[in-house]
Amino acid sequence: MVPTNYYVILSAILFGLGVFAFIFKRNIITIFMSIELMLNAVNLAFVAFSQALGKLDGQVFVLFVIVVAAAEAAVGLGIIILIARNRQTLNVERVNLLKL
Amino acid sequence: MTAQLAVFFVLAGLAAIGAVSLILQKHPIHSALSLIVVMIALAGLYLLLGAEFVAAVQIIVYGGAIMVLFVFVIMLLNAGIEEHTSISKMAGAPGLLLVVALAGFVAATIARSTESIQATSQTGELASTLGISNMLFKDFVYPFELTSFLILVAVLGATVLAQREKS
Amino acid sequence: MPTHPMLEYLWIITLLPLLGSAVNGLFGAKWPNKIVNGVAIGSTGLSFLCALEAVREFFESGQVLFHKEFFTWIAAGNFRVGFDLQMDQLTVVMVLVVTGVGWLIHIYATGYMAHEGGYYRFFSYLNLFMFFMLILVLAANYVLLFVGWEGVGLSSYLLIGFYFLRKSASDAGKKAFIVNRIGDFGFMLGMFLLFRAFHTLDFQAIFTSSTLQGWPVELGGHLGTLTFACLLIFMGACGKSAQLPLYVWLPDAMEGPTPVSALIHAATMVTAGVYVVARSHILFAHAPTAMLVVAIVGCATAFFAATIGLVQTDIKKVLAYSTVSQLGYMFLACGVGAFSAGIFHLMTHAFFKALLFLAAGSVIHAMGGEQDMNRMGGLSKKIRWTYLTMLTATLAIAGFPPFAGFFSKDSILLSAFQNENGGRSAGYALYGFGLATALLTSFYMFRLIFLTFHGKRRYDEHKVHVHESPRTMLVPLMILAVLSIIGGWLAAPAMLGAGPDYFTKFLQPVFGGSEAAGPEGEVRALELTLAGIAVITALIGVTAAFWLYLKGSGKADSLAKSMWGAYATLLNKYYVDEFYAAMIVKPLLWISTNVLWKTADVAGIDGAVNGIAAGTTAIGDGVRHTQSGNTRSYAVWVVVGALVVMAVIFFWPFGGKPVLGMLR
């Protein structure tokens, strides 16, 4: 029997790594992937808790998260394609018109 | 129960390594592959937790659809090695500190919250799919419907975004 | 179906004019005058009829006070004000005067204003005034009365400034408004005092309250709550009824159209003060000091205004000052406890003063807008009806029998003579001044008549072609003339010993037994002698005027030269306006300019605002650099935010979950 804390710590680690990637990667697509990574970490915590508490709500929420992630991926990738088309780059630091 | 622990550590190590390599890889497609590894490892963990339905969905949707989309887009845009610019000053040392602090906080907070939960002996009861479906279509039916709307909107948005304007 | 429908629906009387006002004000702009007339006169006439019906039912119900609350207006703690109206004998008099005279003046105005611009506006204002005035007289508590009070102030302001393109007119409007504010301030304080004393502001509740029954009469010198309350209320009355310190606005109010002067500044509104004092006579009865003050102020005003009236050359100004002095009479009456006499004079005065103003308006109309009496003369042939009616009114105001003024003024003088409050001497002094005022009144009124209608004409025949006014103007004149003849006969039997004073008898339920129903024995003898004296003085005044202004025309000027100082003083109205300007207006202006404007506003408020703006801009300039437009740095900021939230959750000191705590 694996203690719940192990799962939780693992999810924390994954989340941290996701944040790290979110900040330190420069490729938009990779950044987007790091978001997915964070979502997965959260999912892991959800499932772990649902098992620990003996309730299924956590798993249901994981399903919702997955659905939302799918929608987000669809729209986000569409946006990324547009950016790549218009700015001929995938480096976020080159996409910096968003300032005064 | 050492077998379970061993499996857990294997999968957890796999996930962690995958995440790390997602960061270290220079080429987006390698990052994507690492992420896929993470996801599959997580699916394994879900199985270990007795959440087999979630595990399957994880692989089908994340592995089979979302990540495929990523790979597809990477191939479509023919993304190369990411160039190493450091225009942003914030995303340097301060960012690193912040990330570490955040991870620490997350871990500490969650750990503290788990103290209350004594690991009940869940033998991953295998009928969980039925329970999930009951919950999903009884208690959570309205959120469920809402997600369907969300999907619809997302589809429309993606379509609008992706089509080249006739000019 | 209630037994007394009109009483049950008393509010209809007040509402009709408001309706007319709203209709005219909102839609009248496009309409031809005829429709506007229809609406205005219709609404007022209808409300007049309703008033008559209500009065009939009131009599039918045996003259018991009718009081009904229609809805609760304000309810705050134990402070409760309802929109409730009441009907008693006093109200009957006031309502009939207001609606009746008001209606006549409406009719007159249709003729007088026929060629003016803003026709619908005028009638909208006039109806509005009617509405508020009716609220004022029908109100059953001080607060509602105050609503009417302020309302009439508003409409009078609007109407004085009717020709707002003329600076003098708008200034006069402002002046009236501001001076009234001073009085209203006192009135409100009085109300607060009353509420503190009685915990209610309802008339009946106060007057019949055990508190008041058990209240000791605050004899001379002892200044108790009631004295102060009465004095403050009287201050308001002074403002509204143009008594001594605050009378200055009324003469300027003549800038308004003549019907307005007739309706508001002669017949109805200015008598509101008298009405209020009479309404709260029970309070005054408990405060002799206040009574004395009222009497003295009234008497002084009467004499003072009369003196000014002597030398005015503007026909309306003369009438204005005579109004002030007549109001002084009324207050004198109230002051000496002869409330019914005061109300009686109020009524008769409403008749003949309205008549005077309308006649004067007719004259001005005939002269094509000329108001200076020195440019008139010898009009009696040309405008016969106007002349006759005006003569009637003059005789009435001068107090010749059997005209209305005679009886009312006479009863006032009698009660002044009998006054004990403050000692006999005070009574005699009051009587003396009253008599002198009567003399002056008859003098300046006949001076007006002679200068206007007699002697050789002093205007250019070719420029001005004099013409009689249209029938719409003449008919009201005649009606009012009749009224100012017979209006006083209610008191006649008493004087002739042929029965009681019906008017006093009628008002007795309101004012109680304070006055005997019809004088007896030596009192009647005294009354007759006093009446004789009064008539003689009036005759003296007439002859003096005749001798000065009709016989030898030069005499008046020579007299004026011989005693120039006094004449100039009178001509400049005792320099009161200048005095006020120097003492009050100038310092106020200085303070507002240098302290409030230059210091407080510019330096303080503007400084603060601009400072804040500048600071914000500076901060923005500083913070702007964080917005580098670089997505990664934004990501870092997101992390910072998340970190803060987590820190809050983690280090939440007060136990419990922070977020839920906030939600709860």
Added chain:
Amino acid sequence: MISFFLALVSANAELFITLAKILLLLFIVLTVNAYLTWFERKVVAHIQSRWGPHRVGPHGLLQPLADGLKFLFKEDPTPAGVDKFVYYLAPLLALALALTSIALIPFGPDPIRLFGRDIYLGITPPDLNIGILALFAVTALGVYGVALAGWSSNSKYPLLGGLRSSAQMISYELALTMSVVGVLLMAGSFNLKKIIEAQAHHPEWGLFGWNVWPQILGFFCFFIAAVAETNRVPFDLPEAESELVAGFHTEYSSFKFAMFFIAEYTSMITVSCLCSILFFGGWLSPFPAWWTYAHYLPSALLISFGLWVIWDGIRYETLFGRIVLPGVGTVITALGALFVLLPDVNEFIQAPFWLLSKIFVFLFVYVWMRGTLPRFRYDQLMAFGWKLLLPLSIMNVILTSFAILAKMQWWGAK
């Protein structure tokens, strides 16, 4: 030494049994794959009125062996500028996933007793709770093999092929899943065994109890989508010879190419298995239960087939053939006879027999389509998938659920 080995085996037998099963299955599948190519070539040849492979061995039966040897010993150049890791990963991934998917398929309901243990046919126990979901999960990952191969080859045509295949697979995956939902609703479970048993509610109905009849629409959607998933004709755009030299595996040769090849044929087999399990009653016999003599059908078929082989072999032109073929024929005949003689065995082989025969039929249909149908155009493909197939399958789901609801309402049946 031997004793130690035995001890090891008996110590953790489960593990070793599974291992043995895996090896066996691997062998079978690879062989079947090899002979599937032979079969395909033969059938297509006959469709096009040719002989097909005829030189190597009698009826070209040894052709697959030759091909295998060729794959093994051919030179294996790695193109310049490829992404090495991914380039090597792709074929492995494809093959591994294909084999995994077949590993999830149960070939029979009840175990054999061997060495005192129950041994199930198929690697995983047949009542795997999320069997079908697991299968879909594995097949869903199948995209990567193709896509990555196309991308990593660092060459135009493969890239196009990879793009096409990933797009195509994403598109048809939806239809695939959706069309199965009907069956799942009727069975009320993800468990393949339960799904099959659900079709045996009325044993006397025989093949009329199968899911095809109520789920005919779902079946067509499923089959078409499955064909598209396996990149077979008429959906073989990723490897359209005439447009992109050989599609995603243009740059692959020798054994890496073989892996793709095997993966494709294996997934064909998987799809056939799924079709027969989901819609055609899996291992159920098409005949009503009380036709007991139908149980002798397998042996009858075997015997007659064996006799035909012998008859054909005697008059074969080459000496080698005249020697080998009759031998094979006799073996087959003997096998049939054996089944007849051992009734338990006969009973036992019923289920696998029917399943395998159904799979065989579907494989034949595959080949048949390849021989007859032309290829879709890309836009046609997309339009077909999104605008026709997906709506149809969704409609199928809706209709099915309504029908089930009505059934619950009026006949109160579960």
